[in-house]
Amino acid sequence: MHLIEIEGLAKSFGPIEAVRGVSFSVNRGEVLGFLGPNGAGKSTTMKMLAGFLTPTAGWARICGHDVVTDGLAARRRLGYLPEGAPAYPDMAAGDFLMFIARIRGYRGAEARRVVADAVARVELGAVFNQPIETLSKGFKRRVGLAQALLHDPDVLILDEPTDGLDPNQKHHVRELIAGMAQTKAIIISTHILEEVDAVCTRAMVIAGGRVLVDGTPAELEARSPYHHAVYVRTIGAVPDVIIAELTALPQVRRVEPSGRADDPGVYVLPSGDADTAAYVRHLFGLRGVTVAELRVERGRLDGVFRDITQAAA
Amino acid sequence: MRTVGVIFRRELAAYFTTPVAYVFIVIFLVLAGALTFYVGNFFERGQADLQAFFDFHPWLYLFLIPALSMRLWAEERKSGSLEMLLTLPVTVPQAVLGKFLAAWVFVGIALALTVPLWLTVNYLGHPDNGVILGGYVGSFLMAGAFLSIGAACSALSKSQVIAFVISAAVCFLFIAMGSRIVLGPVQTVLPTWLLQTVTSLSFLDHFSGIARGQVAFSDVIFFGSVMALFLFANTLLVELKKAD
Numbered sequence: 210m211h212l213i214e215i216e217g218l219a220k221s222f223g224p225i226e227a228v229r230g231v232s233f234s235v236n237r238g239e240v241l242g243f244l245g246p247n248g249a250g251k252s253t254t255m256k257m258l259a260g261f262l263t264p265t266a267g268w269a270r271i272c273g274h275d276v277v278t279d280g281l282a283a284r285r286r287l288g289y290l291p292e293g294a295p296a297y298p299d300m301a302a303g304d305f306l307m308f309i310a311r312i313r314g315y316r317g318a319e320a321r322r323v324v325a326d327a328v329a330r331v332e333l334g335a336v337f338n339q340p341i342e343t344l345s346k347g348f349k350r351r352v353g354l355a356q357a358l359l360h361d362p363d364v365l366i367l368d369e370p371t372d373g374l375d376p377n378q379k380h381h382v383r384e385l386i387a388g389m390a391q392t393k394a395i396i397i398s399t400h401i402l403e404e405v406d407a408v409c410t411r412a413m414v415i416a417g418g419r420v421l422v423d424g425t426p427a428e429l430e431a432r433s434p435y436h437h438a439v440y441v442r443t444i445g446a447v448p449d450v451i452i453a454e455l456t457a458l459p460q461v462r463r464v465e466p467s468g469r470a471d472d473p474g475v476y477v478l479p480s481g482d483a484d485t486a487a488y489v490r491h492l493f494g495l496r497g498v499t500v501a502e503l504r505v506e507r508g509r510l511d512g513v514f515r516d517i518t519q520a521a522a
Numbered sequence: 523m524r525t526v527g528v529i530f531r532r533e534l535a536a537y538f539t540t541p542v543a544y545v546f547i548v549i550f551l552v553l554a555g556a557l558t559f560y561v562g563n564f565f566e567r568g569q570a571d572l573q574a575f576f577d578f579h580p581w582l583y584l585f586l587i588p589a590l591s592m593r594l595w596a597e598e599r600k601s602g603s604l605e606m607l608l609t610l611p612v613t614v615p616q617a618v619l620g621k622f623l624a625a626w627v628f629v630g631i632a633l634a635l636t637v638p639l640w641l642t643v644n645y646l647g648h649p650d651n652g653v654i655l656g657g658y659v660g661s662f663l664m665a666g667a668f669l670s671i672g673a674a675c676s677a678l679s680k681s682q683v684i685a686f687v688i689s690a691a692v693c694f695l696f697i698a699m700g701s702r703i704v705l706g707p708v709q710t711v712l713p714t715w716l717l718q719t720v721t722s723l724s725f726l727d728h729f730s731g732i733a734r735g736q737v738a739f740s741d742v743i744f745f746g747s748v749m750a751l752f753l754f755a756n757t758l759l760v761e762l763k764k765a766d
């Protein structure tokens with residue numbers, strides 16, 4: 210059984226069709242990244258999974274429990290971080306987490322233990338007694354994360370868990386998610402593409418309420434024209450004759466300048482699966498031009514993202 | 523029930539971590555005292571009872587209760603914490619009940635703090651303490667009814683100000699129902715049975731009996747029904763409005 214199952218899920222707000230028929234399932238061990246522009250329907254989909262919004266059509270199950278007809282059981286198995294990590298601002302972080310623990314059915318010493326565990330995992334100890342409204346954005350987000358994973362749920366749904374955090378905090382949250390990935394089914398939403406690479410085993414591009422692409426981050430990268438492109442830099446500008454010769458090769462689709470004023474390098478875009486790097490290296494050697502730097506690109510997710518979502522718009 | 527208890531405890535504690543509790547209690551005590559002694563002529567009446575004190579309660583609650591209840595749902599919706607709360611293993615009726623009970627107990631605490639007044643009348647004379655107890659019970663029941671109205675109105679809007687104004691208006695309607703202000707213009711055109719029905723919904727009618735020591739079962743049922751009705755409405759409104 211899949212831990213998360215969704216079939217034909219749709220939600221309309223009056224005339225606005227926020228989500229229009231989304232179907233997929235997520236297994237234990239998977240970290241699914243929801244990618245999509247603002248207003249794509251990511252949060253709406255997550256809110257339906259978390260039982261906050263009632264779908265207009267379709268159904269969803271968490272650990273086999275329907276989120277509408279068996280919502281309480283579904284929510285017991287779920288940890289959910291809403292967008293912006295809302296909490297009770299007047300409460301101290303520790304009191305808030307104790308409240309969550311009690312709601313989740315823990316009592317006395319056991320409640321204190323799960324709270325202490327969660328606090329240790331998200332490194333919240335320093336602000337345990339501080340009112341949430343006085344916390345920095347990073348700590349607030351961590352309180353939200355602690356709340357979501359306090360009961361060690363099988364399913365985690367995190368809406369923009371790293372939004373607004375500084376690079377160190379982002380790194381920490383990603384490590385945390387990666388550390389739990391093996392034992393849970395996790396969905397995170399983001400519009401930061403590097404995040405998909407960093408933590409997700411699967412990426413789903415959503416726009417206009419529909420799933421446009423569902424694949425591994427590598428498959429997504431492979432859609433980029435820069436996938437396996439070769440970047441070469443010589444001392445000084447790359448000679449025009451070499452650019453002309455490269456362009457003439459059947460293995461090469463196009464040669465592009467780097468696009469940065471201080472970078473004289475060029476990108477050699479392959480056609481097909483050819484091992485372009487070998488040809489490039491060979492040609493530069495043949496013409497006696499010293500190569501200062503040469504590397505093979507993996508592909509540019511932001512370009513892929515733009516292409517996919519703009520084609521749909 | 524356990525979940526209701528957890529929510530109840532959090533809510534009640536929340537009153538005391540913010541100035542809300544202290545402001546409410548101080549204003550309540552000052553106003554209750556001032557109205558009783560200056561407007562109600564407590565001493566001049568020359569009677570050892572708390573009649574003057576209880577007579578002002580409907581009017582005191584008219585704006586103090588909406589001030590207390592306006593934040594119950596409006597604030598949670600505005601800050602987004604409602605989404606957090608309702609995606610925990612909590613049902614809407616549990617949340618409605620937990621919040622309501624906490625607010626009601628809080629008003630009960632404020633009411634209990636007027637005990638020095640009761641001690642005063644006992645010191646000054648020999649009041650009928652049964653009547654006074656009845657007054658407290660009636661006042662507490664009426665406060666619950668006002669609170670349930672305020673809680674339901676708070677679920678209507680994300681704005682606490684709007685919630686306050688609507689609750690106060692609805693509470694006023696229930697106080698004044700049956701009086702000339704409300705019925706005057708339509709008195710002649712409405713059928714008698716309707717007038718009687720409307721009048722029978724008046725909080726003042728039901729409270730004045732209790733405040734005079736006649737705790738009638740029907741009055742208790744009346745306030746209980748108002749609470750049940752508005753808490754039910756509250757549940758529906760939260761379900762209906764949570765997504766907005």
Ligand SMILES: Nc1ncnc2c1ncn2[C@@H]1O[C@H](COP(=O)(O)OP(=O)(O)O)[C@@H](O)[C@H]1O
Nearest residue numbers: 222225227246247248249250251252253765766
């Ligand atoms: N409560 C609501 N009422 C009306 N429209 C809404 C509501 N919530 C979301 N929407 C609309 O639904 C669409 C999807 O929003 P959302 O799921 O928040 O997108 P995302 O999280 O991908 O940025 C948007 O057009 C948004 O304006």
Ligand SMILES: [Mg+2]
Nearest residue numbers: 251252253292
């Ligand atoms: Mg969103």
